[in-house]
Amino acid sequence: MTAPGTTTRPRPPARERRLPGDADMWVMILGDLFFFGCYFVTYMVFRAMSAGRFTASQRHLDIDIGVTNTVVLLTSSLFAALAVLAVREGAWRRARRLLWATGACGVLFALIKAYEWHTEISRGHTIHDGFFGFYFVLTGVHLVHLALGVLVLGVAVRELRSPRGRRPTIVEQSVLFWHMVDLLWVVIFALLYLMR
Template sequence: MKEELSVGSSDVLPATPDTDPTHARSHLPGDGDMWVMVLGDLIIFAGYFVVFMIYRAMNPGEFLQAQQHLAINLGVLNTVILLTSSWFVARAVLATRGGQHAQAVRLIYAGGFLGLLFMIVKGYEWYAKIAAGHTNAETFYSFYYVITGVHLVHVLIGLIVLGALVRELHNPSRRRASMVESGAIYWHMVDLLWVLIFALLYVMR
């Protein structure tokens, strides 16, 4: 009986974070360094938001008047675009955990395409505002260009991260669920930041 137990136990391979299906449920997904970076970025943006709110409280009429010229329909469109993009990336994480790497690559491509579409829409919105004479000479638009501009840089970095994930998934020796999770964490942060920016700049009155 002891021999049978010994033989049975030798056939069981130790689970690793990338092969154990319960890992995602019992551990924080992704890399710890990525979480530190994300929290740092959120703190920096929180500083931008606090300064914006202070200036808004000092000049409520000026900010409200300038805010009327924002195209809220474009803001809503970009919000839907990024939320859908995050959904694709989240599905890519699940596909990677399930060993469906080809499907994960397709989902990441879809998420990246929507991220690029977000940048195009935002670029058009910037062009329209500048053409209409709304430059950083106005206090509200000074904040608008800085906050959305820094966010656009984060979107661009996120697209580079998604490209790195695709490269990793194409290489069988480098496929790691933790890597895809870390990339998804960053992309979801970009999405969360935009939702906050949309609420602050477009919706709040």
């Protein structure tokens, strides 16, 4: 009940709260995280059995390269998140530019990783070495996911070019996948480069 002479303003409609993307994307992301989680546990078990050898091998990795790649991917995640905000505001052109920047960071990450692989292989480190076996498999499977992420971002850019398309959910799903790729790298970086 309101006092005489006062007016009540209608309440703005409550924003619908929901997870971005759709259930299928979340199932895929959780499945990937489970797969990587199993591999991380396996790495930890093998590392515990040969801690001295693993630590000695880890010293061959260039932490500056790992840090650089981490900064590149975290920057890409910022661009991706800003792209989702731009889509929600209807700023299609800005969203496309931000998705392009996200993909460019992904390509830069891959180039840096290729340089690092080349350096390690030229030093004689192969997949048959204990630690480097895990290093090449973990970073290789991650790189495949990154390449898939760049492809998915390309699909989102294409979606934003079509005036009749422009479904925000496509952008949200591509960015969700990209964030998963970034999260996986942060864990891989911590396990391979930082944990001694």
